[in-house]
Amino acid sequence: MTETVVSVRELQTTFHTRAGPVRAVDGISYDIAKGRTLGIVGESGCGKSVTSYSVMRLIEPPGEITGGSVLLDGEDLLSLPEERMQDYRGSRVAMIFQEPMTALNPVLTIGYQMDEQIVRHMGLTRRQSRERALEMLELVGIPAPRERYASYPHQLSGGMRQRAMIAMALSCEPDFLIADEPTTALDVTIQGQILELIQKLQERLHMAVQFITHDLGVISEIADDVLVMYAGTACEKAPTHRLMDAPRHPYTVALLQSIPRIGRREPRLPAIGGTVPTLHELPAGCPFQNRCPRVVDRCRAERPAMTAIAEGHELACFNPVEDR
Amino acid sequence: MTGFILRRLAQTVVVIALLSFFCYFLMTLMPGDPIDEMIAANPNMTAEDAQRLRELHGLDQPVHKRYWNWVTMIAGGDLGYSRTYRVPVSEILGRSLLNTSLLAGAALVLSLLVAIPLGVWAALRKGSRVDYFVNLFAFAGISVPSFWIAIVLILLFAVYIPIFPAGGTTSIDFGMTPGEALVDRARHLVLPVLSLSFLSIGTFVRYTRAAMIDAMSNDYIRTARAKGLSWDRVLIVHGFRNALIPLITIVTLSFSTLFSGAIITETVFAYDGVGRLVFLSIQRNDFNVAMVAFMISVSWVLLMNFAADLLYGLADPRITYS
Ligand SMILES: Nc1ncnc2c1ncn2[C@@H]1O[C@H](COP(=O)(O)OP(=O)(O)OP(=O)(O)O)[C@@H](O)[C@H]1O
Ligand code: SF4
Ligand SMILES: [Mg+2]
Numbered sequence: 186m187t188e189t190v191v192s193v194r195e196l197q198t199t200f201h202t203r204a205g206p207v208r209a210v211d212g213i214s215y216d217i218a219k220g221r222t223l224g225i226v227g228e229s230g231c232g233k234s235v236t237s238y239s240v241m242r243l244i245e246p247p248g249e250i251t252g253g254s255v256l257l258d259g260e261d262l263l264s265l266p267e268e269r270m271q272d273y274r275g276s277r278v279a280m281i282f283q284e285p286m287t288a289l290n291p292v293l294t295i296g297y298q299m300d301e302q303i304v305r306h307m308g309l310t311r312r313q314s315r316e317r318a319l320e321m322l323e324l325v326g327i328p329a330p331r332e333r334y335a336s337y338p339h340q341l342s343g344g345m346r347q348r349a350m351i352a353m354a355l356s357c358e359p360d361f362l363i364a365d366e367p368t369t370a371l372d373v374t375i376q377g378q379i380l381e382l383i384q385k386l387q388e389r390l391h392m393a394v395q396f397i398t399h400d401l402g403v404i405s406e407i408a409d410d411v412l413v414m415y416a417g418t419a420c421e422k423a424p425t426h427r428l429m430d431a432p433r434h435p436y437t438v439a440l441l442q443s444i445p446r447i448g449r450r451e452p453r454l455p456a457i458g459g460t461v462p463t464l465h466e467l468p469a470g471c472p473f474q475n476r477c478p479r480v481v482d483r484c485r486a487e488r489p490a491m492t493a494i495a496e497g498h499e500l501a502c503f504n505p506v507e508d509r
Numbered sequence: 510m511t512g513f514i515l516r517r518l519a520q521t522v523v524v525i526a527l528l529s530f531f532c533y534f535l536m537t538l539m540p541g542d543p544i545d546e547m548i549a550a551n552p553n554m555t556a557e558d559a560q561r562l563r564e565l566h567g568l569d570q571p572v573h574k575r576y577w578n579w580v581t582m583i584a585g586g587d588l589g590y591s592r593t594y595r596v597p598v599s600e601i602l603g604r605s606l607l608n609t610s611l612l613a614g615a616a617l618v619l620s621l622l623v624a625i626p627l628g629v630w631a632a633l634r635k636g637s638r639v640d641y642f643v644n645l646f647a648f649a650g651i652s653v654p655s656f657w658i659a660i661v662l663i664l665l666f667a668v669y670i671p672i673f674p675a676g677g678t679t680s681i682d683f684g685m686t687p688g689e690a691l692v693d694r695a696r697h698l699v700l701p702v703l704s705l706s707f708l709s710i711g712t713f714v715r716y717t718r719a720a721m722i723d724a725m726s727n728d729y730i731r732t733a734r735a736k737g738l739s740w741d742r743v744l745i746v747h748g749f750r751n752a753l754i755p756l757i758t759i760v761t762l763s764f765s766t767l768f769s770g771a772i773i774t775e776t777v778f779a780y781d782g783v784g785r786l787v788f789l790s791i792q793r794n795d796f797n798v799a800m801v802a803f804m805i806s807v808s809w810v811l812l813m814n815f816a817a818d819l820l821y822g823l824a825d826p827r828i829t830y831s
Contacts, residue, residue, distance in 0.1 A: 243734055275737035287728040290747055292754070292826055301746070302736040337826045353736070 187218040190258060190393035191240075191361050197252035198232075198239045207464045209235040209248070211417040214491065215410075217361070217393040224408030224425065225397045226440065232417040233397045237363045240395075241280055242270050257361065276306035279359040283366040285346035289338040295322075296334035299353045306357045321352040325382060344375035348382065355386055362387070363395045368403065380407055401440060405429055410497065413437050416464060416472040419491050423498040433494065433505040435479045471503070479504045513830035517818065521811045528807050529800070533576045536796055542568055546592070546794055579800065589797030593790065598797050601786065606805070608678060609775070609782035613767040615698060616705040621760065624710045628717025629749065635722055643714060650711020655770060659704040659777040666700060673699050676779040701778045705770055709763055716759045720752035727751070754824045761817035765810035 198210040210232045217223045225233050238244050240255050242262060255262040257277065262270060282288040290298060299318040303309055309317060315334070322330035325348040338346055347367060354362065364383060368376040384407060387394050396407055404411055404425065411428045413420045413436065421434040432438045468474055471484040481504045489501040544562050548554050563569045567578055582589060588598040631643035667675035673696055674680070680693050724730070725748045733747040772784030779785070783802050790798035822828040 238731075241735055243731060271737045271739060273737065274735055280732075280735045282728060282732065284728060288732045290729040290733070290751070292750055292824070293746075301738060301742070305737060339827050350732075 187221070189216050190219050191215075191217045191395070192256040192259075193236075193240065193253070194256070195253040196236065196239055196255065197250070198235050198244055199249055199251040201247040201249065202465075204465050208467075209417050209464060210239060212253075213412075213414070213417075213419050214253075215412055215419075215422065217395060217410075219360075219393055220387065220391045221409045222387065222394040222396050222407055224404040224411045225395065225414060226399060226401060226404055226411060227414035228399060231414045233399075233414060234365055235417075236414075237280065237365050237395065237397060240363065241274060241278060242267075272306070275302050275354075275359075276357040277359055278361045278363070279354040279357070280363040280365065281347070281350050281354045281367045284370050285343060285350045286338065286370075288350060289346060291338055293337075294334070295336055295338065295341070295349050295353075299334075299349075299356055302353060303356050317356060318352070321356045322349065324386070325349070325352040325355075326378075327352070343371055344378065347371060347375075347379055351379075351382060351386070355390065355392075358390055359392060361393045361395070363397070365397045366399070367396075369398070369400070376403075383407070401429075401443075413440065416467060418472055418488075419499075419501060420473070421498075421500050421502075422491070423495075427495075427498060431508055433498075433500050433508065434502050435477050435504075435506060436473050438506050471501075479506070510830050514819075517815055521808075521815060524811060525804070525808055529580070529804055530576055532803055532807075533579065533800060534572055536791075536799065537572050537575070539791075539794070541794055544568065583801075583804075588801050591790070591795055591798045593793045593795045594798070598801050601798065602783075602801060602805075605781055605783045605786045605802075608780065609768065609771055609784060612698065612701055612705060612775070612780065612782055613764070613771055615702045616709065616767060617760075617764060619702060620706045620709040620713055623706070624713030625717050625756075627710075628714045629721050629744075629752075631714070631718045632721035632725065633744075640718075643718070647711040647714040647718075650707050650709075651715070652711075653707070655704060655708055655773050656777055658707045659700070659774060662700045662704050663777075673697075675700075676777075678779075678781040697780070701774050701780050704778075705767065705774045708770060709767060712763060713756075713760065716756060717752065720755045721748060723755075724748045724751040754821065757820045757824050758817045761813050761820060765813040768806055768809060 193216075194214050196210055196213045197208065200207045200209055213232075213236055215223055225236065227233055235244070235248070239250050240262070242250070244250055250263060253263070257273070262273065262278075265273070289295070296315065296318055299321065300311060300314045303314040303317050304311065307314070307317070319330045319334060322333055327333050327345060327348050333341065333345070333349065338349075341349060347370075351367075362383075367383070368379050371379060380403065383394070383396075386392075394407075396404070398404060408425050410422065411425050412422045413428070413434065415436050421428065421432065421437045423432075428437065429441065432441055468485070469488075470486055471477070471480075471489055474480050474484045477484065483503045487503075489503050491499045491501045493499050494505075542563075544559050544566070547562065548559055560569075567575060570578075579589075588602065590596075591598050591601060594601050627643050627646075631640045634640050663675050666673045678694075678697055679690070680697075682693075685693060725744075730743060730747055733743045738747075768784070771782055772788055774780065775782040775785035776788055783805065787799055787802045787806070789795075790802065822830060
């Protein structure tokens, strides 16, 4: 039984730069069901964060969401008035970030930062909200929650800060959690603990989770489905085991050959020559054509669209790798 | 923390002592002494009279002896006697100190009230036309000399449109009720306060804008927005609260420059404050007044530096005193 919580359709986000408009996200679509996790992978700069901020409607000028829809339980977030969206942020849709040091306000205590969100969304008094915050700190495995409640972010270790960040994000029991590289900045041993924690809380709260990383090793541990992005576009989307075992898109194949392991921060891509073209100079046709070993004439003329090739498996390529 | 405060206080006292000697020494280097003034004022005085007076006042002794005499006098609670005003220094000083505090305090409050909203506004509209004009205004405030502003204000609001007095501290009128006297006092403050504020508004606007742009570019602002907080809350509790850290230092330190800025303003407006007092007493070789007033200014500057350090620590929990 799959109950769709989030449904993103043809999302497009443009940055109006001096050099002209840049499509940082161009036509991304995906669904995430209750209790399921979608992993989004891709090299640095491919638009993973911009996709997440767009879903939260946190894009600021010169950026602008220029198309598509984001349905949360059937309601389009992109057409809500800003005040209504504020009611949803932090209560129905929550987000955790890569750098827990900079993502927390250095001059306010952990407790204060949790309380302001809880009071805002749950209509509790400060005293009740404190109870709730302590409960959450306990739940994410922070020792001595009462002391940590009164601590400032700099008094916590990186791992503890990320736990506090998670406690804060989940304090209002959101239906949908976006985790933007939540383990990248952490030590390897801590990374594993944080992943486990997110999984444990997901089971408990039955959240849909969008998990962003450029580490395929992490993806295989946590995600049910994977979306591979390249230069703002989707390349391939499939259930995790299928994508790992039988990738069809040349970019996915190259990404997998870079042998990622947990703990490696940047995937090395020995199999892919060249670099990601800057979004200004994207060629017409397939964005991957300059680096693709399987490029054919059609790739330069036309942009491949995402097409279903099997149950839950979609692909945007004119000359995909053979199914093994 | 207590250790830090004590150490800073000790430092401050040492600096004040050194500066006071230096300053005393500088004053003795100035041409002329109070006896020359007396000779100029009294043509019947002979050279022998003058010599006698010098000995009487200890002016024939070497600098370090005279300095020591002065220090022991001050330490004994006696600020000395003003030769030009012919009253004890403490009498004229108290009044002018109050006047200057009023002037500088009002200017500070006005500057902050104007500059902070302007700076925040410009920061939020960085690169827009609003930002451009606010910057232009701030630069004007910083670069235009304050005596010029003072003169323009006098021309505009005392000469062409005579709504405020051109100078002075109060009107000479003995028939005023307390209410009227208060209004009269306030009217005399308006132009000096405006002129003194101009520079600090420019400075504060620039710093507020920079601090706010810096604060708002931090990741925690996005976190605050992702939590669904209202825009006002994001702006004030998360943005401005952090911008406050650099601002506190600037504002506290500028409180001491307000005092020195007051010298020019008070002189142009013939306003009866410490700045003008120092200016006049140096001109007239009135050592006792000049030294005490100078020591107060120096102590004030040092005190404000000290306060800036303490407040900075209060505003930023990451700072520890050790
Ligand atoms: N403020 C901005 N102005 C102009 N372009 C921007 C801006 N922010 C993002 N972009 C564009 O969006 C693209 C995608 O950025 P994004 O942060 O989403 O990448 P990412 O996939 O999250 O990378 P990383 O793995 O490094 O976090 C960037 O390459 C850049 O061209
Ligand atoms: S469409 Fe063509 S260029 Fe693009 S990935 Fe497929 S084969 Fe390579
Ligand atoms: Mg990112």
